[in-house]
Each structure stands twice: as structure tokens, then as C-alpha cells.
Amino acid sequence: xxxxxxxxxxxxxxxxxxxxxxxxxxxxxxxxxxxxxxxxxxxxxxxxxxxxxxxxxxxxxxxxxxxxxxxxxxxxxxxxxxxxxxxxxxxxxxxxxxxxxxxxxxxxxxxxxxxxxxxxxxxxxxxxxxxxxxxxxxxxxxxxxxxxxxxxxxxxxxxxxxxxxxxxxxxxxx
Amino acid sequence: xxxxxxxxxxxxxxxxxxxxxxxxxxxxxxxxxxxxxxxxxxxxxxxxxxxxxxxxxxxxxxxxxxxxxxxxxxxxxxxxxxxxxxxxxxxxxxxxxxxxxxxxxxxxxxxxxxxxxxxxxxxxxxxxxxxxxxxxxxxxxxxxxxxxxxxxxxxxxxxxxxxxxxxxxxxxxx
Amino acid sequence: xxxxxxxxxxxxxxxxxxxxxxxxxxxxxxxxxxxxxxxxxxxxxxxxxxxxxxxxxxxxxxxxxxxxxxxxxxxxxxxxxxxxxxxxxxxxxxxxxxxxxxxxxxxxxxxxxxxxxxxxxxxxxxxxxxxxxxxxxxxxxxxxxxxxxxxxxxxxxxxxxxxxxxxxxxxxxx
Numbered sequence: 001x002x003x004x005x006x007x008x009x010x011x012x013x014x015x016x017x018x019x020x021x022x023x024x025x026x027x028x029x030x031x032x033x034x035x036x037x038x039x040x041x042x043x044x045x046x047x048x049x050x051x052x053x054x055x056x057x058x059x060x061x062x063x064x065x066x067x068x069x070x071x072x073x074x075x076x077x078x079x080x081x082x083x084x085x086x087x088x089x090x091x092x093x094x095x096x097x098x099x100x101x102x103x104x105x106x107x108x109x110x111x112x113x114x115x116x117x118x119x120x121x122x123x124x125x126x127x128x129x130x131x132x133x134x135x136x137x138x139x140x141x142x143x144x145x146x147x148x149x150x151x152x153x154x155x156x157x158x159x160x161x162x163x164x165x166x167x168x169x170x171x172x173x174x
Numbered sequence: 175x176x177x178x179x180x181x182x183x184x185x186x187x188x189x190x191x192x193x194x195x196x197x198x199x200x201x202x203x204x205x206x207x208x209x210x211x212x213x214x215x216x217x218x219x220x221x222x223x224x225x226x227x228x229x230x231x232x233x234x235x236x237x238x239x240x241x242x243x244x245x246x247x248x249x250x251x252x253x254x255x256x257x258x259x260x261x262x263x264x265x266x267x268x269x270x271x272x273x274x275x276x277x278x279x280x281x282x283x284x285x286x287x288x289x290x291x292x293x294x295x296x297x298x299x300x301x302x303x304x305x306x307x308x309x310x311x312x313x314x315x316x317x318x319x320x321x322x323x324x325x326x327x328x329x330x331x332x333x334x335x336x337x338x339x340x341x342x343x344x345x346x347x348x
Numbered sequence: 349x350x351x352x353x354x355x356x357x358x359x360x361x362x363x364x365x366x367x368x369x370x371x372x373x374x375x376x377x378x379x380x381x382x383x384x385x386x387x388x389x390x391x392x393x394x395x396x397x398x399x400x401x402x403x404x405x406x407x408x409x410x411x412x413x414x415x416x417x418x419x420x421x422x423x424x425x426x427x428x429x430x431x432x433x434x435x436x437x438x439x440x441x442x443x444x445x446x447x448x449x450x451x452x453x454x455x456x457x458x459x460x461x462x463x464x465x466x467x468x469x470x471x472x473x474x475x476x477x478x479x480x481x482x483x484x485x486x487x488x489x490x491x492x493x494x495x496x497x498x499x500x501x502x503x504x505x506x507x508x509x510x511x512x513x514x515x516x517x518x519x520x521x522x
Contacts, residue, residue, distance in 0.1 A: 036467075049218060051227025053399025058398070058464045059460075116232045119232075134308060134309070135478070225402055286406055294406070300381075308483070
């Protein structure tokens with residue numbers, strides 16, 4: 001299940017990155033790089049900090065393919081997606097939620113403290129978008145729209161509580 | 175002793191980050207993130223580059239607590255601190271000096287060459303502030319006020335010479 | 349041979365960084381830091397992501413010396429070099445080409461997939477310059493001049509094909 005979430009988040013962030021870069025009028029190569037960095041940035045930071053190297057996307061070509069698909073979709077359906085994106089912040093929200101969960105899961109696997117896991121989840125979710133905004137020379141949107149980051153932290157706390165409950169139950173069953 | 179220095183530096187940088195972010199009129203969440211990143215940024219870069227993963231602050235909740243205290247202090251005593259900060263660059267200077275020493279110590283522990291240790295100390299000290307300024311979309315202050323970085327390099331050289339002296343003496347005593 | 353290429357690329361990027369920083373009127377310390385970061389940035393990112401820590405330049409003082417020489421050359425022959433640089437993008441182009449090859453080689457050594465190796469080569473080549481531009485608060489030049497990045501990807505593909513050919517031949521000879 002976490003695997004599927006990872007794919008969905010990667011796709012959502014790749015599209016979000018590509019759309020932002022196109023609005024900045026970068027050339028196609030620049031658009032692809034921004035899409036790539038937005039999609040893998042958070043996961044790369046997380047893997048590097050917890051010591052899972054080589055980082056995830058290097059060991060599995062699937063991520064590269066997903067990003068290419070997201071990039072092409074953004075290129076082809078730019079206008080429709082731009083509308084969705086502006087009115088709903090659709091792709092960012094999906095990506096944030098999904099990547100928070102994935103980041104939490106990885107933190108738990110390494111055996112870190114719940115609070116640290118929430119920090120890792122938040123970073124995984126936010127870092128791609130922050131890098132995108134820095135590369136495009138803007139103040140990161142995350143610092144201007146607190147609601148999304150707050151949601152993603154709360155989501156993390158909820159997730160961790162559930163996870164813990166499930167774990168303690170499965171231990172009782174053993 | 176290095177442990178205490180690490181705490182002092184973390185607190186100083188957390189306050190420096192929070193004050194800068196408040197002056198940029200970020201929302202509370204943004205202010206906390208900037209405080210967090212300013213405080214742990216240098217140490218994270220250092221740990222990742224020398225291969226100490228998971229990075230230091232992930233293994234010890236103390237850093238998170240210290241940053242929260244620094245963040246709250248900055249929030250509560252904003253006006254008083256802002257005055258101290260502007261006239262003396264107080265928090266930056268404390269953080270720079272202290273983090274240079276901590277970075278040096280870690281480099282020595284991994285057995286790197288003195289010159290590299292000084293580079294690591296300088297980076298540990300400067301990177302948090304550089305990230306803070308990039309996130310707030312300014313040219314990093316370190317590149318505009320050479321005096322602080324120079325102090326921190328000189329401090330490193332002095333420290334290393336003393337350390338070496340102490341070591342060679344303790345070897346003689348063995 | 350890759351060792352020599354690494355030295356040439358480091359020197360070229362150190363000069364490119366120093367010249368950019370001088371044009372931004374940074375003080376000498378700032379100029380040196382930008383030269384240093386431009387020269388080691390790409391390799392640091394690469395080593396950290398594939399898990400070769402401590403990163404390359406920490407284990408070998410040669411890089412520090414080469415950067416100091418590049419920094420001094422840029423300081424002394426600023427005007428002549430600035431002309432060369434503007435008309436030919438000389439240093440960037442040399443650095444890009446050379447670092448793509450070096451990055452590819454390291455990726456192959458870790459046993460990663462060819463496509464990932466090309467991505468690593470591209471990142472090694474581009475990241476130093478991107479960091480330089482972000483530190484100087486500009487939209488990275490790489491996103492405005494697609495030609496260079498495209499060249500560096502194509503170069504990577506060519507290199508990998510040749511490398512593969514050579515390997516399969518040497519296996520036949522065994």
C-alpha cells in the first residue's frame with residue numbers, strides 16, 4: 001500500500017512541478033528538471049538523512065518512468081490542469097498528504113521516535129515543493145499558506161496513533 | 175562540554191531563525207520551520223557529508239525541545255531580542271562560534287585532515303544561516319558581512335592548534 | 349584518466365564560481381566560498397546520494413588546493429577571464445562536460461542502471477552551478493540556457509554506450 005502511495009505522490013508532485021515551471025516560462029529541459037526535483041526532492045532528503053543510500057529512486061527505474069508520464073501529462077493537458085491546480089491546489093495537496101505517510105513509514109522502519117517520524121514525514125512532503133520554489137526564485141509557498149503544512153502534520157499525528165494501535169493489537173494476538 | 179556547546183548553539187540559531195522569519199511576516203508555522211532549519215541545518219549537512227546517519231537531531235529529542243523553547247522565547251520576547259540582535263548580532267555570533275567548535279570536533283573524531291575539519295566547522299556554523307536567508311529569499315548575510323565567517327575560521331584554527339597540543343601532551347603522559 | 353578529468357572540472361568550476369561572485373561584488377571571503385561550493389557542490393550531492401561518505405573532497409586535500417589555485421587565478425586575471433567566459437561560457441562548458449563523465453563513472457561503479465547513471469552525471473555537472481546561482485539570488489542559468497544541459501545529457505548517453513561496448517569486448521577477451 002505504501003508503494004502505491006509513493007507512486008501517486010511522485011506523479012502528483014511531478015505534475016505540480018511541471019506546471020509551476022511552465023508558468024515561469026522555462027524551456028522544456030528546465031520544466032523536466034523542476035518536475036524531477038519536485039518529485040524526488042523530499043524522498044532524497046529523507047533517505048540521505050536516515051542513511052538509506054543509494055537513495056530510493058536510484059534503485060528503481062519506476063520513479064523515473066512515473067515522472068516522465070507526469071511531465072508529459074502536464075505538457076499535454078496544461079490548461080485543464082492549471083485550472084484544477086489553481087482552484088483546488090489539487091496536486092500539491094495529494095502529494096503532501098501521501099508523502100507525509102510514506103515519510104512516516106520510513107522513519108518508523110528505522111526505529112526513530114514518533115515525534116522525529118512526524119518531522120521526517122513533514123520534510124518528505126514539503127521539501128520537494130520548497131526546492132521547486134527556490135529554483136524558481138520565489139518565497140516557498142509552504143511559508144505563505146500555513147494550512148497545508150498544518151494538515152500534513154496533523155495527518156502524521158493521526159496516522160502514527162493508528163499505526164501504534166494496530167501494532168500493539170497485533171502484538172497482543174501473537 | 176561539546177554537548178553543552180551544541181545545546182547553546184542550537185538555542186541561539188533557533189532564536190535567530192525565528193526572529194528573521196517574524197520580521198519577514200511569515201505565519202507561525204513558517205516561523206517554526208525556519209527556526210528549526212536554521213538550528214539543525216548546519217549539523218545535518220555535516221552529518222550527511224561525513225556519513226553519520228541518521229543525523230544527530232533524529233536520535234535525540236533534546237534538540238527538538240531546545241528548538242521549541244528557543245522558538246517560544248523569540249515569540250514572547252520579540253521586541254527585546256530584536257534590539258539585542260540588531261545591535262550585537264548576538265545570537266548569530268554565539269551560534270557561529272559554538273557550532274564551529276562542534277563541527278571541528280566531529281571532523282576530528284572521523285579522523286579527517288585539520289584543514290578539512292576547519293572547512294567542516296565553518297560549514298556547520300554557516301549553513302543554517304545560509305539556508306535561513308535562502309528560504310527568506312535574500313542574499314545570504316554571510317556573504318555580505320565577512321567579519322563573522324572570518325572570525326569563525328580563525329576560531330577553528332586556534333581551536334585545532336590547542337586541541338593538537340593537548341593531545342600530544344596527553345600522549346607524552348601515557 | 350577520470351582522476352585528471354575531476355581535477356580539470358574542479359578548477360574550471362572554481363574559476364566560474366569566483367568570476368560570478370566577483371561580478372556580484374561579494375567580499376573576498378564570499379568569493380572563495382562560492383568558488384568552493386561551485387566546485388565541490390555537484391560531487392558532494394552525488395557522493396551523499398549514492399552513499400560514498402565522507403564525501404570525496406574531504407578525503408583528499410588535492411581538491412582544496414586546486415580550488416585555491418582556481419580562486420587565485422580568477423582573482424589575478426579577472427578581466428581576461430571574464431572576456432573568455434562571456435564569449436564562450438568556457439569554464440562552465442568544460443566543467444559540465446568533464447563532471448558528467450566523472451558522475452557517470454561513479455554511478456557505474458556502484459552498479460546503478462545506465463539511465464540513473466546519466467541522471468547522476470547530469471546532477472554532478474549541474475548542481476554546483478545551480479547552487480552558485482541560488483546563493484547569488486538568481487534563477488539558475490541552467491534553466492535559461494537549455495543547450496548546455498542538453499549537451500551534457502547527450503554526452504552522457506554517448507559515453508555510456510562507448511563504455512558498455514568496451515566492457516563487453518573486454519569480457520569477450522577474458
